[in-house]
Amino acid sequence: MNKFGSAADLRSQQAKLTGATREIRKLTGGGIDLFGKLGCYLSFEQKQLLQDAARLLDSVNKQIEHAKEKRDRYEKKAKKRRELRERLAKQLVASNYPLPGNTLEDRLEILQIALIYNRARVFDHLYSTHQLHSKLKRWLERPKQLIGWRSEAEYFASQVGSLRCDFISHLTNEIAYDDGSEVEERLRVIKQKVADCTAQIALTSEEQETLRLWTDALQSAPEGLI
Known part of the structure; x- marks a missing residue:
């Protein structure tokens, strides 16, 4: 999963999934906000399906979190290597x-x-x-x-x-x-x-x-x- 974009891209997708999970749980949580009130019209089976979907999104989010951390480490390492190469290149060009x-x-x-x-x-x-x-x-x-x-x-x-x-x-x-x-x-x-x-x-x-x-x-x- 670390192949699919930068750490920032993964972080953005993670935030979207977190938001979607939150809204789903509002539908099944019986709250007093609009989503909670709309949930009153759902059947037990529908609420179960939504709760399963929320758990699935939680699982996907954990995978994204792992990929994000891995990608973040890679990007920091690549940046350090790039800066080192640029510094050495400047020194070599200046001397030659x-x-x-x-x-x-x-x-x-x-x-x-x-x-x-x-x-x-x-x-x-x-x-x-x-x-x-x-x-x-x-x-x-x-x-x-x-x-x-x-x-x-x-x-x-x-x-x-x-x-x-x-x-x-x-x-x-x-x-x-x-x-x-x-x-x-x-x-x-x-x-x-x-x-x-x-x-x-x-x-x-x-x-x-x-x-x-x-x-x-x-x-x-x-x-x-x-």
């Missing part, structure tokens, strides 16, 4: 991909890693390789207004900062995902996919062109975090 983004070289490294990891199909799966290149080139279009930015280059640098955040978040979620393997193993598999990809082609002509465009755009961007 510091990606400071302070200098021109740092920013180009972020762009290059994002492009290569996308080509290896381990980053931003919603975008094909060509689509990601097109997206990054659109980011280089002159903004209509530079509100809050001192220059176009500074604005472009901030876009790289956003890309860094997306990459870190995506990779963290990717290796934290619980498929039964360890977090470290999921990171190792990702790195191997990237290594296999770059072993065939270090940088494609499209990647080189995108990086060239961004190099020109970022030349005059101030150093430091944007």
Whole structure:
């Protein structure tokens, strides 16, 4: 029974059954409320059937209580495991991909890693390789207004900062995902996919062109975090 929904779902169903049992007992209890008065019109056999139904619902409720407790223990254990994996994933990504983004070289490294990891199909799966290149080139279009930015280059640098955040978040979620393997193993598999990809082609002509465009755009961007 612990397969049928979460502990909260089971708790909700249990409350409904408890309410139904209570109403049935009112019909057979001869109380002064409406249900009790309606019970006066029931035959002895009908009251017996309702009392049997109430006992049956009590029995089902006990089963649900057991399933709820079992499910609750499972959910707490799963939550603890999930939080542990997320914490470890953040630590591994931080140590393996510091990606400071302070200098021109740092920013180009972020762009290059994002492009290569996308080509290896381990980053931003919603975008094909060509689509990601097109997206990054659109980011280089002159903004209509530079509100809050001192220059176009500074604005472009901030876009790289956003890309860094997306990459870190995506990779963290990717290796934290619980498929039964360890977090470290999921990171190792990702790195191997990237290594296999770059072993065939270090940088494609499209990647080189995108990086060239961004190099020109970022030349005059101030150093430091944007």
